[in-house]
Amino acid sequence: MTSQRASVPAQLDHILHEMSEVRVTPKGERRVRVDLAADRLPTLLQLLKGHGGFLHLSSISCVDWPETDEFELVYHVWSYESKMLISAHTLIAKSPGRFVSVYDIHAPAGFYERDIHEMYGVHFEGSPNLNKFILTSWHGPPPMLKSFDTRAYVDETYAWRDYNPQWLKDIAAKGGGIEE
Amino acid sequence: MSENAGSRNPLQLRDQPETCRTADAEERSAWQRVIGRFADNCRARSLFVLHYCTGCGAIELPPTITSRFDMERVGVSPMVTPRQADILLITGYVALKTLKRVILSYEQMQAPKYVIGFGSCTINGGMYWNSYATIKQLDQYIPTDLFIAGCMPRPEAVQEVFLELMRMIDAGKANAWRDYYRNYDHYLANQQALFGPQWHTPTDIVAEAKHYGLMGPGTTGPHTRLLDQHAEWALDRIPEDYPERGENERSER
Numbered sequence: 001m002t003s004q005r006a007s008v009p010a011q012l013d014h015i016l017h018e019m020s021e022v023r024v025t026p027k028g029e030r031r032v033r034v035d036l037a038a039d040r041l042p043t044l045l046q047l048l049k050g051h052g053g054f055l056h057l058s059s060i061s062c063v064d065w066p067e068t069d070e071f072e073l074v075y076h077v078w079s080y081e082s083k084m085l086i087s088a089h090t091l092i093a094k095s096p097g098r099f100v101s102v103y104d105i106h107a108p109a110g111f112y113e114r115d116i117h118e119m120y121g122v123h124f125e126g127s128p129n130l131n132k133f134i135l136t137s138w139h140g141p142p143p144m145l146k147s148f149d150t151r152a153y154v155d156e157t158y159a160w161r162d163y164n165p166q167w168l169k170d171i172a173a174k175g176g177g178i179e180e
Numbered sequence: 181m182s183e184n185a186g187s188r189n190p191l192q193l194r195d196q197p198e199t200c201r202t203a204d205a206e207e208r209s210a211w212q213r214v215i216g217r218f219a220d221n222c223r224a225r226s227l228f229v230l231h232y233c234t235g236c237g238a239i240e241l242p243p244t245i246t247s248r249f250d251m252e253r254v255g256v257s258p259m260v261t262p263r264q265a266d267i268l269l270i271t272g273y274v275a276l277k278t279l280k281r282v283i284l285s286y287e288q289m290q291a292p293k294y295v296i297g298f299g300s301c302t303i304n305g306g307m308y309w310n311s312y313a314t315i316k317q318l319d320q321y322i323p324t325d326l327f328i329a330g331c332m333p334r335p336e337a338v339q340e341v342f343l344e345l346m347r348m349i350d351a352g353k354a355n356a357w358r359d360y361y362r363n364y365d366h367y368l369a370n371q372q373a374l375f376g377p378q379w380h381t382p383t384d385i386v387a388e389a390k391h392y393g394l395m396g397p398g399t400t401g402p403h404t405r406l407l408d409q410h411a412e413w414a415l416d417r418i419p420e421d422y423p424e425r426g427e428n429e430r431s432e433r
Binding site for chain 2: 134135136137138139140143148150151153154157158159160161163
């Protein structure tokens with residue numbers, strides 16, 4: 001627990017107090033960042049939903065950290081009562097890249113998890129449907145991974161149109177032109 | 181249909197000799213030129229643009245259509261269905277999934293049909309040049325008559341390209357749609373390279389090309405043969421009790 005706990009509203013403080021090893025960082029008047037271990041995340045969401053009125057899972061976002069070989073999952077939950085957004089950050093290992101689904105707590109999580117599974121390859125156990133979502137024509141690796149070289153893929157898949165008009169040649173002859 | 185229906189004029193009375201002379205090929209082509217010239221002239225003055233908005237460029241169409249620039253005063257009007265439209269205006273980037281729909285819409289349109297690529301994205305990818313999910317050159321997949329450069333092109337540029345298309349139609353030069361029939365194998369090859377060898381559309385382009393006499397050396401090829409294979413494969417998998425499997429089976433019941 002950090003010293004900044006003081007500025008967290010009392011109601012929220014009461015809930016977060018029930019959990020140990022949770023780092024709470026107020027980011028603004030109505031924004032709180034929570035960092036916690038992956039295995040505690042479902043408990044936190046359940047507590048926030050049950051006791052804090054954080055009924056709305058507005059998004060799950062994912063960050064690929066290539067240096068540490070980790071995925072950072074961020075669960076944004078919103079309370080209509082206290083009008084506050086909590087972002088719960090947790091880190092999971094990129095290999096095997098598995099995490100538990102929170103579909104049983106927040107039903108819309110099914111779509112976010114399906115999206116993250118498609119874009120990052122994270123497997124959510126217990127998620128109702130992890131089929132293709134947006135990229136129905138896609139057969140390559142998860143495209144949002146930092147290891148996926150978009151430029152190389154585009155060079156390989158699509159052809160570039162040759163465009164080399166005289167005016168561009170004239171500029172190049174004077175030492176100008178397009179820089180790669 | 182009876183067997184000799186093709187060789188006989190059905191309107192002709194049965195026991196009377198043929199009184200109409202048949203026009204020779206040269207005369208017919210001269211007539212066709214006159215009628216075609218007239219038809220092109222009319223065609224250029226009544227164009228319907230399919231209201232299919234792919235990317236952000238669609239935002240330039242409301243001012244083009246409505247009173248500020250008013251493209252209807254030159255005879256160009258929006259249309260909501262592909263079958264009644266003349267122009268397919270691709271307004272901006274085309275994602276892979278959008279391209280499938282664009283091809284389906286284009287093939288449903290009735291000839292003569294014209295495609296205008298709007299904005300840099302359709303020319304060489306534009307600002308999505310390094311995106312894995314958007315195509316770079318529209319004219320690899322469907323034949324394109326004209327491109328409008330810019331990001332965004334202003335309504336003045338859109339109107340200018342409509343006027344240029346009208347000039348081209350009037351002069352009989354807007355014939356990119358014929359290229360789709362004559363070189364269908366080339367376009368299909370590029371489509372299959374993206375969507376896989378199973379890619380097929382409900383429209384039978386080769387049969388249409390045969391029907392309209394637009395078969396060219398590039399109409400059929402290794403890629404259209406894949407379509408035939410797919411059709412055979414699909415036919416084999418129609419269940420025996422499917423009601424429309426054969427006319428004979430149905431009449432027996």
